[in-house]
Amino acid sequence: MVKIALGSFGDSFSVGSLKAYLSEFIATLLFVFAGVGSAIAFGKVTSDGALDPAGLVAIAVAHAFALFVGVAIAANISGGHLNPAVTLGLAIGGNITLLTGLFYWIAQCLGSIVACGLLKFVTDLSVPTHSVGSGMSVLEGVVMEIVITFALVYTVYATAADPKRGSLGIIAPIAIGFIVGANILAAGPFSGGSMNPARSFGPAVVSGDFTDNWVYWLGPLVGGALAGLVYGDIFIGSYSPVSASQDYP
Template identity: 85%
Template structure:
């Protein structure tokens, strides 16, 4: 059962909430800077127009490491979402209000845009690489790919960080979250780009001015994240006799 709650402006504009937005902005900026920067660096070091297997691994590892760090540094302040799909999935499970979630989205997208602007400036890049579906795939196939891999990401977030019975798993949550993102990029990178994160795709699209397929990286991750929140929150957490509020994502 969906547990969406709108929230209040008083809560969303409290000092604590403003700190959360700043934490999401900084952590997302650092994550996107490393993630997009790894793709730019690969292009700088090679003359290949497309990623080869080694380049795919390098980009996947960079994203995994950067997300692990990003979640870790923001977890005690904002919960370490760094991703509108994660925020939406947690909202579906009643872990964050819609209003506060919207401000999380704004902070995350601004962090991504600033990261890409900084990359464009410091690397003198002519263009910022954007996510796109492979020429051999249809937009619908790319969309489904993003739904599946984002479901895996948000499901992992719930299981390791948002589940009130997580126990010691909460300690390794950032590692698990980073690992699933790296693994999903290895699996989906050559096909849909392996975004799983609307903010991660939105920043490069804004800076490059290319929004041709950006809708895929909003619809797919939000659907996948919402489904994960519904499945884990309703079937597993909802089956507990008593569910105390999660301190990580309250």
């Protein structure tokens, strides 16, 4: 069953929690800077800026590498979520309280906004936003984002949040980065392959273009919540909520 814990302001504003928020801000900033920066760089080095197979692979690899690093550098402090959908999925399983998770969301979104603002400043180029591909409806885009985010958060649970995972060490960030890269290759031309509301929100804020941005909140949050329900209930049946003051994982 769902193990959501509301939490308290005391726990959410402890020294450890404040350090976790800062860690999420920095790690998300670095991830988004590299991920969005790769898309900007591709547009810079190609004549028309149109995404082609090589560009899709380059952007997918950049996101995979950057997320691997981002998760690895934040794992021991905040758990290395870097993604509101991951935070929600873990809250469903009792790994983080809702109140602390809300502050994670704020830190992640601020990190993304700052990263995109820096990219806009240093490149003086437009920041690309996520959008549903030509020929796809927004509903199809939402479903695509649900599926690929489910895969991401399920991977997070299996490699990092499952108490029976054993000593996976650095394998968890690698696996999480790999599934994001693979999902971008599969979904990039269709839904954009976001899987991350913060990753989509930062470019929307800086560019001022919120067209279909709700798709990249609804789809990933539903997918993340479903993964938390499935893995938490079926595979971690006897889990109990943790205190917000405890570090994850």
